[in-house]
Amino acid sequence: MSSRDRILARVRAAVDGAPAAPAATRDYLTSHTPDDPVAVLDLLHENLADYRAVVHRTDAAGVAPLIAASLAAREARSVLVPDGLPPQWLSGVTSVRVDDTPRSTAAELDRVDSVVTGCALAIAETGTIVLDAGPGQGRRRITLVPDHHICVVRVPDQVVASVPQAMSRLDPRRPLTWISGPSATSDIELDRVEGVHGPRTLEVILLSG
Secondary structure (H helix, E strand, O other), rough: OOHHHHHHHHHHHHHHHOOOOOOOOOOOOOOOOOHHHHHHHHHHHHHHOOOOEEEEEOOOOOOOHHHHHHHHHHOOOEEEOOOOHHHHHHOOOOOOEEEOOOOOOHHHHOOEEEEEEOOOOOOOOEEEEEEEEEEEOOOHHOOOOOEEEEEEEEEEEEEEOOOHHHHOOOOOOOEEEEOOOOOOEEEOOOOOOEEEOOEEEEEEEEOOO
């Protein structure tokens, strides 16, 4: 008998004859935020900024100039573009566009200055952006290696108040990436260091209309 079999046998013996576990309680609050789209959006903006993300608000007419201006301010010579990203979002961009391909190596991605993606949704109460590799989002690695990530959130369709509300809309079978601000760690003497495990700069565009 293997060690695994012995451990499982001891667990089965310990619970033999125990009563069935009670049903899980599901009457908890699913949100602590008023059911008001304006309040939810303001809370998302506040929490994103609290995590040191750069937050912009714009409409359909302003998103392309805003993305172009953000890339120009970074002096981004190249920008990674995932399949399915609306082409009009990049209509004013002069940076060299790099496609998201399975053949891209980590070294090649590291040479890309910026990446622009959409998202699956955003959670107001936690200031979290969730990507699920859907159209316009690309593979997980393209938002982990380049140093600058611009993420567009459609308002109000992609904004939810809470994590429980998010879970009911996400497909757990998809590769979910949860982003709360730019990459940061305080592991060494509580000194905050950014850009260790992902982008040093996260810009979030809240796109209304």
